[in-house]
Amino acid sequence: MSDKSSNTRQGRLVRWMLAAGGSYLCAMFVVLGGLSLLPKHTQTSLSETAVGWAVLGVAAAIFVGVAGRRSGRS
Numbered sequence: 001m002s003d004k005s006s007n008t009r010q011g012r013l014v015r016w017m018l019a020a021g022g023s024y025l026c027a028m029f030v031v032l033g034g035l036s037l038l039p040k041h042t043q044t045s046l047s048e049t050a051v052g053w054a055v056l057g058v059a060a061a062i063f064v065g066v067a068g069r070r071s072g073r074s
Helices: 003-037 040-045 048-073
Strands: none
Touching: 003 048
């Protein structure tokens, strides 16, 4: 295996990790922004687990969208 293929693989891994982290960060803001629009009683009645799963679901959707757009470009 050459240095070039190792660098290419490592660069691809870094891009995927940045995309996953960015997706999670965006999802956090989207879910928390959506929660802020709900009435106060509804905000406090939601469990932390439900909010966590919502963040993970939105992050996965964003990540799939980014990955699909990136693979279509190359």
